[in-house]
Amino acid sequence: MNAVREYVGRNMRQYGIVAALLVIVLLFQVLTGGKLLFPNNIASLIQQNAYVMILAIGMVMVIVAGHIDLSVGSVVAFVGGLCAIMMTQWGLPWFVAVVLSLVVGALVGCWQGFWIAYVGIPAFIVTLAGMLIFRGLAIVLVGTTVAGLPGGFNKISNGSVPNWLGFVGDVDVVTVCIGAIAAIAFVWSQWRSRRSLAKHELTVEPMAAFVAKNVVAVALIGIVTYWLSLSAGGTPIVLLIVGVLVIGYSFVLNRTVFGRHVYAVGGNRHAAVLSGVNSRRVDFGIFVNMGVLAAVAAIVTTSRAGAGVAAAGMNYELDAIAACFIGGTAVTGGVGRISGAMIGALIMGVLNMGLSIMAVDAAWQQAIKGLVLLLAVAFDILSKRRSRLA
Amino acid sequence: MADGSNILEMRGITKEFPGVKALEDVTLEVRRGEVHAICGENGAGKSTLMKVLSGVYPHGTYDGDILLDGGTVEFRGIKDSEARGVVIIHQELALVPHLSIAENIFLGNERSTGGVVDWNRTSSEAAALLRKVGLSDSPETRAMDLGVGRQQLVEIAKALSKKVDVLILDEPTAALNDEDSAHLLDLIRQFRAEGMTCIIISHKLNEIEAIADRVTVIRDGRTIETLDLHGAEKVDEDRIIRGMVGRSLDSRFPDHTPTIGEEVLRVEDWTVHHPIDTERVVVDHVDLHVRAGEIIGMAGLMGAGRTEFAMSVFGQSYGSRISGRVFKNGTEIRTRTVSEAIGHGLAYATEDRKRYGLNLIQTIRENISASALGKVARWGVVDDNVEIGVAEKYRKDFRIKAPTIESVVGKLSGGNQQKVVLSKWVYSDPDVLILDEPTRGIDVGAKYEIYGIINALADAGKAVVVISSELPELIGLCDRIYAMNQGRIAGEVDREHATQEELMRHMTMDKEVSAR
Numbered sequence: 075m076n077a078v079r080e081y082v083g084r085n086m087r088q089y090g091i092v093a094a095l096l097v098i099v100l101l102f103q104v105l106t107g108g109k110l111l112f113p114n115n116i117a118s119l120i121q122q123n124a125y126v127m128i129l130a131i132g133m134v135m136v137i138v139a140g141h142i143d144l145s146v147g148s149v150v151a152f153v154g155g156l157c158a159i160m161m162t163q164w165g166l167p168w169f170v171a172v173v174l175s176l177v178v179g180a181l182v183g184c185w186q187g188f189w190i191a192y193v194g195i196p197a198f199i200v201t202l203a204g205m206l207i208f209r210g211l212a213i214v215l216v217g218t219t220v221a222g223l224p225g226g227f228n229k230i231s232n233g234s235v236p237n238w239l240g241f242v243g244d245v246d247v248v249t250v251c252i253g254a255i256a257a258i259a260f261v262w263s264q265w266r267s268r269r270s271l272a273k274h275e276l277t278v279e280p281m282a283a284f285v286a287k288n289v290v291a292v293a294l295i296g297i298v299t300y301w302l303s304l305s306a307g308g309t310p311i312v313l314l315i316v317g318v319l320v321i322g323y324s325f326v327l328n329r330t331v332f333g334r335h336v337y338a339v340g341g342n343r344h345a346a347v348l349s350g351v352n353s354r355r356v357d358f359g360i361f362v363n364m365g366v367l368a369a370v371a372a373i374v375t376t377s378r379a380g381a382g383v384a385a386a387g388m389n390y391e392l393d394a395i396a397a398c399f400i401g402g403t404a405v406t407g408g409v410g411r412i413s414g415a416m417i418g419a420l421i422m423g424v425l426n427m428g429l430s431i432m433a434v435d436a437a438w439q440q441a442i443k444g445l446v447l448l449l450a451v452a453f454d455i456l457s458k459r460r461s462r463l464a
Numbered sequence: 465m466a467d468g469s470n471i472l473e474m475r476g477i478t479k480e481f482p483g484v485k486a487l488e489d490v491t492l493e494v495r496r497g498e499v500h501a502i503c504g505e506n507g508a509g510k511s512t513l514m515k516v517l518s519g520v521y522p523h524g525t526y527d528g529d530i531l532l533d534g535g536t537v538e539f540r541g542i543k544d545s546e547a548r549g550v551v552i553i554h555q556e557l558a559l560v561p562h563l564s565i566a567e568n569i570f571l572g573n574e575r576s577t578g579g580v581v582d583w584n585r586t587s588s589e590a591a592a593l594l595r596k597v598g599l600s601d602s603p604e605t606r607a608m609d610l611g612v613g614r615q616q617l618v619e620i621a622k623a624l625s626k627k628v629d630v631l632i633l634d635e636p637t638a639a640l641n642d643e644d645s646a647h648l649l650d651l652i653r654q655f656r657a658e659g660m661t662c663i664i665i666s667h668k669l670n671e672i673e674a675i676a677d678r679v680t681v682i683r684d685g686r687t688i689e690t691l692d693l694h695g696a697e698k699v700d701e702d703r704i705i706r707g708m709v710g711r712s713l714d715s716r717f718p719d720h721t722p723t724i725g726e727e728v729l730r731v732e733d734w735t736v737h738h739p740i741d742t743e744r745v746v747v748d749h750v751d752l753h754v755r756a757g758e759i760i761g762m763a764g765l766m767g768a769g770r771t772e773f774a775m776s777v778f779g780q781s782y783g784s785r786i787s788g789r790v791f792k793n794g795t796e797i798r799t800r801t802v803s804e805a806i807g808h809g810l811a812y813a814t815e816d817r818k819r820y821g822l823n824l825i826q827t828i829r830e831n832i833s834a835s836a837l838g839k840v841a842r843w844g845v846v847d848d849n850v851e852i853g854v855a856e857k858y859r860k861d862f863r864i865k866a867p868t869i870e871s872v873v874g875k876l877s878g879g880n881q882q883k884v885v886l887s888k889w890v891y892s893d894p895d896v897l898i899l900d901e902p903t904r905g906i907d908v909g910a911k912y913e914i915y916g917i918i919n920a921l922a923d924a925g926k927a928v929v930v931i932s933s934e935l936p937e938l939i940g941l942c943d944r945i946y947a948m949n950q951g952r953i954a955g956e957v958d959r960e961h962a963t964q965e966e967l968m969r970h971m972t973m974d975k976e977v978s979a980r
Contacts, residue, residue, distance in 0.1 A: 267848070274852045331837045331844050338834055341823035348781060348812065348820050349835035349888070350803040408825045 090457075091401060091417050094450070098421055102428030109431050110424070113305035116298065121231055121378065123423035124312040125150070125371040125387075129394035130401075130415040131323045132367035135360050137398050138327075138340045140407030141197035143361070145186065145204030146368045146394060150387030152208040153179050154372035155216035158382025161227060162220055168227035176369045182208065183365020184358075191357035205391070213384045220382040231378035234307030235314065245300070246308035253299025256317070257292045264288055312374055319370070324412045336360065341408030396443070397422055400450040421446065470534075471496040471661050472517075472550075472630055477528035479512055479521065486512045487526070487685045494630070499652060499662045501676035503669070503704055505907030509685040510665045511555070514632050518552040519545040532630075549629030553619050553636065555665075561608035566590035568607050569622045593621040597651060611767075613644030620651065631655065632663045635905070637671060641765045641933065649675050667905065669701040681707035705908055716912065717940035720919040724943065725756035727794070728927040729810075729896045734788030736769075736776040742784045747773045748951035750788070754896065754927040759918060761942035762931045763967045769951040770931045771815055774898045778812035779805040792895070806835065809895035813885050815904060815931070817878075821885045824874030828866060829855035831873050831884050836892040858887035862917060879910025886917055897921060898929040903937065915941055935964045947971045 102110045109115065129146050136143045153175050160171040182204075189200045239247035264284070271278045278284070302309055327333035335356045338346040347353050371390070376382055401418030403410030422443060429439045472494040479487040487509045494500045504510050515521050517530065519539030530537050532548055539545040542552075559568045566586050575585040590603035597617045607615060616636060623631060633652075637645040645668075652662055652675055666672055672679060673693070681688040681704065688707050691699045705716075736747035747769045754760045762770045775782035777790060779802030790797050792808050799805040805812075814820040822831055832855045833840050840851040855869040862883045866876055873884055882902065889897060899918065903911045918941065922928050932938050938945050939962045947955040947970035955970030 270849050270852065273849070274856050329846050329848070331841045331846060334830065334834075334837055334846060337826065337830070338823055341825050342819075344820045345823055346834070348778075348802060348814060350779075350806045351834075352801075352803065408823070 090453070091414060091421070091450070095417050095421050095424070098424050098428075102424060102431075106428060106431045110428050111301060113301045113303075115427065115431070116301045117234075117305040117307060117310050119423055119427050120313050120316070121310050122427070123419060124231070124316050124374050125390060126393045126397055126419040126422060127316050127416055128319060128367055128371045128374065129390060130397040130419050131319055131412055132360075132364040133391075133394040133398050134401075134403055134410045134412050134415045135323075135327065135336055136197070136364055137395070137403045137405075138407060138410045139336050139357060139360050140340045140343065141190065141357070141360070142395065143186075143197065143201045143364050144391050145201040145208060146364065146371070147387040147390035147392075148205045148208035148212065149179065149182050149365065149368040150372040150375055150390055151212035151384060152215070152372075153182070153369045154376035154386050155212045155220065155382040155384060157373060157376055158220040158223060159215060161224055162222055168224045171227070172373055175373055176366055179365040179367075179369025179372070180362055181365070182368070183362035186365070187358040187361030190361060191354040197361075212386075216382050216384040218384055221380065223376070223380055223382075228377055228380050229311065230315075231312055231374050232380075233311050235309040235311060237308050244304055246303040249299060249303040249308045252309055252314075253295055253302075256299075257295045260291055260295065261288050315370070315374070319367075320412060320416060327412060332356070332359065337408060393419075393422060396447045400447055402454060418450075421450075469496055470494065471532070473529075473531040474513070474517065475529045475531065477513065477516055477526060477530075479509075479516055479526040485685055487516070490528075490682065490685070490687050492680055492687065493690070494661060494663060495678070497656065497659050497661055498677040499656055499664060499675055501672040501679045502663065502665045502682060503672065503679055503708055504682035505708055505909055508682045508708075508907075510682055511634060512685075513682070514552060514634060514663070514665065517545070518542055518550060518632060520552075546626055549627050550632070551623045551626055551628045551630070552632040553623055553634065555634040557612070557615050557619060559607040559615055559618060562606060564604050564606055565594065565601060565610075565618050565621075566603035568618060569593060569603075569625050571622075573625060589625070590621070593624055594618075596624060597621045598647060611644075613640045613647075616640060616644070616648065617651075620648075628660060630661045630663065632665075634665045635667065636664065637666065637668060641767075643765070645671065667907070669704050672704065673699075673701060679704060683708060708908060716908070716936075718912065718916045718919055720922075720941075722757055722759070722922060722943050724758045725925065727753055727755045728792065729754050730791040731777060732789045732791070734773065734777065734790075735786070736772055736783035737785040739782065739784050746783060746951055747776060750948075750951075750953050752946060752953065754929055756895075756925045756927055757922050758944065759922050759928040759930060759942045761938035761945035762929065762948060763935060763938050763945055764948035764971050765933075768948040768971065770948050771900055772951075773948070774812055774900055774929070774931060777805070778802065778810055778898065781812075806892060806894070809893075810898070811835070811889040811892055811894035811896065812898045813889050813900060813902065815901035817881055817885050822873050822881060825872060827870045828859065828864065828873055828876075828884055829869040832858055832869075832887045832891055835888050839891070839893075854891060855887075858883075858891065862887055863913060877910075879906040879914075882906055882910070882914060883917075886914065890917075890921065894926065896927045896929065898931070900931045901933065902930065903932070903934070911937075935967055938962070938967070939964065 099110070133143060133146070156178055157171050157175040160166045160174060161168055166174070186200050186204050189195045190197045235248055235252070237246050237248050239251070241247065264287070268278050268284060327336065335346065335351050338349070338351055339353045339356050343353055372387070375386055379386065397418035398410060398415045399405070399418070400421055401411070401414030401416070403415060425443055425446060426439065429442065470493050472492070474490065474492040477487050477490040478485070490509070490513055492513065502510050502513070516526050519541050522540045523538035530539070532550070537548060560571065563571070569590050570586055575582050575589060587603050594601065594603060597620050599614060599617045599621070601610065601614065607618065610618065636648055640648065649671060652664065655662060664672070664676065676693055678690055678692050679699070680690045691703070691707070693699050730753040732751050734747055734750040735745065738744040738746050750773055764770045772782050776786050777799060780786055780800050781802060790799055797808045799808060799810065818824060823834065829851060833851050837846065840846055840854060852869065858864065859866065859869050864880050864883045864887070866880060873881060876884070886902070902918070903914055906914070918928060918930065930938065930942060943959050945957050945962055945967060946953050947957065947967050949971050957966055957970070
């Protein structure tokens with residue numbers, strides 16, 4: 075009985091932010107008179123917020139390890155600008171430019187990781203410097219904009235998965251298939267981890283809760299799939315990119331030795347080092363990875379704009395950091411999940427979209443988002459304090 | 465002086481946390497001017513009781529009454545209790561490292577007029593308080609530059625800067641060496657002579673026997689008995705232990721017949737310098753060896769260099785300008801990083817498990833596999849099936865008391881945390897286990913279990929090195945004991961000849977005299 079209570083208590087927060095997301099969605103659905111969940115709006119919600127989700131994946135790892143990265147917005151502008159120049163001025167095919175951009179992102183990560191991990195300068199300072207350095211370099215390279223990018227490149231963010239299975243009524247069959255695979259994969263992975271716990275006679279969540287969780291998740295996937303299948307293009311390509319990254323990185327963080335080392339270093343660096351963890355290599359790896367993901371975000375952003383823009387990526391670092399904190403990542407390190415950060419990013423995205431549909435002034439949008447961040451973290455801290463004292 | 469009247473009474477105190485009854489109908493009566501000790505195993509509820517008394521848990525969050533000088537009091541916070549002369553010094557020292565002694569003493573209680581600090585008054589009053597506790601340091605010294613013993617004295621000076629009738633000391637000597645402990649106990653005697661009432665919580669029963677007038681024993685959140693040390697019945701350590709554990713421990717150490725094999729680890733001519741002050745020798749030409757199935761002890765006062773020796777051998781985790789040779793099974797090995805040391809079959813379980821040993825915000829399962837993740841992973845991917853199985857095995861084998869292996873380590877008691885540390889290093893399957901203060905801050909019952917685990921490890925052919933400040937523990941557990949003094953091995957004593965007096969002689973002998 076105790077164990078069940080502990081289980082629910084420990085996962086309260088996860089359920090809490092999912093509930094918060096649903097409440098916000100329903101709120102705006104009512105406030106916008108049902109416009110929020112128009113199929114085309116769902117598609118563009120994903121296309122507009124893909125960059126936050128991609129950056130938040132890397133940022134979770136950075137924050138869990140006890141660091142912060144303020145430079146990602148500038149890195150997005152720098153790599154995006156370079157990518158546009160490679161295609162327009164150097165005449166490289168777009169896929170070569172994409173690969174080279176990822177390499178450049180990794181090099182940027184190596185640069186920052188070197189100062190942080192091996193010289194021992196706090197990440198706040200190194201990435202603050204990086205924020206200035208790479209913004210400056212972006213302006214030097216790009217000027218203001220580099221336009222005229224190839225159509226193939228622009229499709230990454232604006233295009234959809236080709237509809238080679240046709241339609242059933244208005245429904246895009248490819249999208250339905252993708253949704254079905256996602257739903258089955260979700261249920262299977264949940265079942266697998268439950269079975270593994272049960273095999274060792276460990277407490278699993280009550281069957282009712284397990285079934286309820288899966289039903290709700292499958293229903294949500296189903297609804298989103300249905301709406302997307304009705305949208306103009308079907309499944310946006312960026313959704314697949316984000317999906318693959320989320321699944322891949324969740325695996326890395328939860329199941330691999332490297333992921334464990336990230337949590338170990340963030341939770342207690344001394345203890346991790348005395349357990350044989352090479353904390354410098356972990357720090358270095360995290361920032362190289364952040365650089366690569368910033369490059370992915372740069373490609374997505376540049377593709378969406380159809381041009382390399384020197385002012386691109388402004389405040390992206392703050393969006394990504396906010397998504398992490400709303401999603402339950404601890405400021406002190408050691409705690410945080412990618413799934414949480416994704417929901418945090420969606421909450422920010424829905425706020426953006428809902429407020430835009432309602433034609434709320436951009437300045438007010440900022441203020442409201444700030445307030446939501448504050449409330450989310452306050453809720454987190456207060457609920458923790460209550461569970462400790464009670 | 466003690467006139468027999470009660471200065472403090474706690475009646476029927478019951479305190480519940482979600483799912484746990486920490487205190488149930490606890491009664492405590494403290495007479496004016498006495499030193500009253502509170503004993504009990506870890507988790508018995510001693511600290512909770514003191515938090516109730518000092519207002520950390522405000523009135524209304526517990527049931528029962530507190531009477532001070534015969535009148536009921538309702539403390540809503542520490543300020544309230546301090547205003548009535550009840551002052552607590554917590555187990556964890558709470559000095560601000562970068563502030564001076566004087567600033568720390570008057571922190572929150574600044575000597576000021578109209579919000580402006582009067583530094584002259586601060587210094588002179590601080591100096592007076594320091595004299596009172598027998599500390600000769602300047603009040604301008606920063607707290608971080610003091611050793612633990614002196615920091616403890618500053619804490620007491622801080623308490624004395626308030627009006628104190630009842631002084632509560634929670635494990636005041638837990639981190640102190642014998643000399644500092646003795647000084648502290650003298651200080652408490654002096655306070656008693658001046659009419660102050662002291663309540664002291666301690667695991668060190670010999671100290672309680674030496675200093676307390678009466679002892680209240682708490683077990684499982686209830687008052688078991690109050691013993692008078694000056695009464696007709698003779699009250700000694702064994703008598704107190706019987707009350708604490710509810711049974712008499714025939715022996716505090718499990719029986720063990722060693723089977724000693726070949727030499728496993730030999731360290732020669734090991735010299736280490738201080739990490740910052742690189743001229744200062746911390747470990748001085750140490751030679752040491754340990755054989756399979758053997759448990760060796762390292763005795764020494766604080767600062768003798770035992771931990772520094774162990775950590776420098778374990779992947780050069782301490783010190784600078786390290787020289788010397790390490791041999792494993794007769795061949796020289798390099799242990800310049802922790803992973804190299806682990807790779808050669810060394811393991812070091814730290815003396816400070818919260819800071820260096822555990823990731824307190826992670827689960828038992830994740831902590832146990834932390835130093836040997838490679839063993840539960842294939843191609844860099846952790847197999848959670850295997851990992852869960854391993855954690856379950858150690859939870860059962862070492863009897864870690866926790867609801868499940870998914871429980872967060874920070875919520876376990878000290879003894880159970882220590883078992884997690886041991887599990888973690890045993891699972892890494894080392895040939896040499898260095899255990900630094902393996903039973904520090906752990907109650908009697910859990911100590912016995914940990915001794916059993918150590919014996920079992922030796923029987924499995926491991927070479928075990930135990931560093932401990934408790935001499936009876938070393939004598940009861942080890943086959944051979946090295947005594948360290950000022951960085952050097954000052955003596956080596958085998959099991960038959962080991963007595964506390966003999967070891968203490970080596971540990972304290974002057975460097976020049978013994979060098980001859």
